[in-house]
Amino acid sequence: EERGAEARLRRIVDQFHQAIIEEIDSLFEISDRVFDENQPAPHEKIGLVFLYMHIFDKAELHFKRSIELQPDRKSSYVYLGRCYYLQKRYQQAIEILSNLPDNQTNYPDVHNLMGLIMTEKRNFRKAFDYFKLALNQNSSYIEAFFNLAEALMQRTITLLQSQEREAEIKKSTDFIKIMLKKIHTHGNAEDRQQSSMISKALLQNDMHKALSLIHEHREKNYVRRVPPEVVGYQFYLRLFYSEEELSSEALEGYEEKIASALEYNPSYA
Numbered sequence: 001e002e003r004g005a006e007a008r009l010r011r012i013v014d015q016f017h018q019a020i021i022e023e024i025d026s027l028f029e030i031s032d033r034v035f036d037e038n039q040p041a042p043h044e045k046i047g048l049v050f051l052y053m054h055i056f057d058k059a060e061l062h063f064k065r066s067i068e069l070q071p072d073r074k075s076s077y078v079y080l081g082r083c084y085y086l087q088k089r090y091q092q093a094i095e096i097l098s099n100l101p102d103n104q105t106n107y108p109d110v111h112n113l114m115g116l117i118m119t120e121k122r123n124f125r126k127a128f129d130y131f132k133l134a135l136n137q138n139s140s141y142i143e144a145f146f147n148l149a150e151a152l153m154q155r156t157i158t159l160l161q162s163q164e165r166e167a168e169i170k171k172s173t174d175f176i177k178i179m180l181k182k183i184h185t186h187g188n189a190e191d192r193q194q195s196s197m198i199s200k201a202l203l204q205n206d207m208h209k210a211l212s213l214i215h216e217h218r219e220k221n222y223v224r225r226v227p228p229e230v231v232g233y234q235f236y237l238r239l240f241y242s243e244e245e246l247s248s249e250a251l252e253g254y255e256e257k258i259a260s261a262l263e264y265n266p267s268y269a
Contacts, residue, residue: 019253023234024053030241031058040070042241044079045233051083052226059083072101074110081113090117108134112144119147124155140186143222146214149179149198153211173202176210190221228261228268 027049034042047062063080066073077100084093094117097110115130131148134141156172180202183195194217201210235254238246246254262268 019249022250024055026238026242026244027053027234028058029243030237031062033241034062034237035065038069040066040073040076042237043069044073044076046237047076047079047083048227048230049233049237051079051086052230054086056083056087074100074107078107078109078113081110085113085117085120088120090121093117106133106137108138108141108144111137112141112147115144115147115151119151119154122158124151127151142183142187142191143218145179145183145186146191146218146222149176149183150211150214150218152176152179153207153214157207157211173207177202191217228265231257231261 027046031046031050034046043062043066047059047066050056050059050062060080060083063076063083066076067080070076077096081093081097084090084096094114097105097114100110111130111134115127115134118124118127118130128148128151131144131151134144135148138144152172152175156169156176177199180195180199184192187195194213198210198213201207201213231254235258238250238254
């Protein structure tokens with residue numbers, strides 16, 4: 001029976017790998033067809049699919065083309081900035097976000113991404129300013145609360161503790177606690193559970209554990225998580241740009257993915 005189970009498992013894994021290969025092959029063919037059109041939206045859609053598959057070079061090409069076709073398309077600037085950020089190309093990310101049209105720089109997602117970049121560059125003061133700008137414009141921006149709290153923890157550990165500035169350590173810790181209360185107020189059940197665990201670590205004066213918990217939550221829910229709309233974009237691109245008819249297996253796969261996304265995001269349009 002064990003050998004039979006192993007054979008079935010191997011078959012399932014092989015089918016999964018084959019499906020991934022077919023998906024990537026199809027996307028590369030679709031990419032060529034999208035470049036034959038002068039429409040920014042398909043470029044942005046396929047760019048996002050490539051971005052979350054970590055095929056960064058293709059994502060970059062499509063976001064750049066989208067911006068060429070529609071220079072005031074704010075979202076493509078942000079996605080291209082994120083593409084650079086995920087590759088640790090921070091200066092290029094700053095440059096592309098700085099090139100946004102003047103009337104489109106003052107958006108929460110732009111400030112949040114700039115805050116993340118400044119955190120990675122260890123420029124904590126600027127990171128705090130950007131996260132605060134994002135939260136001033138969207139007081140329930142949960143990701144920005146988590147990002148600000150993590151930046152504060154990093155600064156507290158790397159700068160304050162080494163210099164034994166107890167008063168500033170206490171001030172930073174109190175501010176982190178305020179951020180966690182905001183998360184508890186505005187976040188979902190998972191956010192509230194995580195903020196409670198982080199608060200408990202702070203009560204035990206274990207800043208390293210608190211930082212580990214908040215980083216783990218951010219990685220899972222905001223860095224590695226694929227937005228639900230990306231599944232829809234994959235289906236849209238295959239449906240409208242693929243020369244091959246979608247198989248029943250492929251359709252069932254998209255049906256399962258979209259149903260799962262809707263179950264996790266019941267208010268998603």
